[in-house]
Amino acid sequence: MDQPDLARAITLRARETSVHERTRPRIKDAMRLSHWSTSDGVSPELSAALARTQTVAEHTTDPDLKADYEEAHSYLQALIDNERQANDEEDDNDW
Structure with missing residues (x-):
C-alpha cells in the first residue's frame, strides 16, 4: 500500500514470467x-x-492493481466503520 511503484513493478514482472496468479495474493x-x-x-x-x-x-x-486497491479501500472503510461502531457501543454502555 505504501509502495505503489513497487507493486506495479512486481505485477509487471510477474506477468512477464507467468507467475502473476501466484504473486497477486501476496501483493493484496x-x-x-x-x-x-x-x-x-x-x-x-x-x-x-x-x-x-x-x-x-x-x-x-x-x-488488476486498481481492483486490488479498491478492494483494500473497502476493507479499510469497513475497519474504520467497525472501530467507530465499537466505540459508540462502549459509550452507550458506559465502559
Whole structure:
C-alpha cells in the first residue's frame, strides 16, 4: 500500500514470467494493515491508509492493481466503520 511503484513493478514482472496468479495474493496481503491504534473510535493509521488506497486506485492504470486497491479501500472503510461502531457501543454502555 505504501509502495505503489513497487507493486506495479512486481505485477509487471510477474506477468512477464507467468507467475502473476501466484504473486497477486501476496501483493493484496501487503495492502492490508496488521496493526493500528484507536482513540475514541478514530485511527490515524486507518484514515491515512484509506486516503492512500483511494489516491493510488484513482491513479493506477493497471486494472488488476486498481481492483486490488479498491478492494483494500473497502476493507479499510469497513475497519474504520467497525472501530467507530465499537466505540459508540462502549459509550452507550458506559465502559
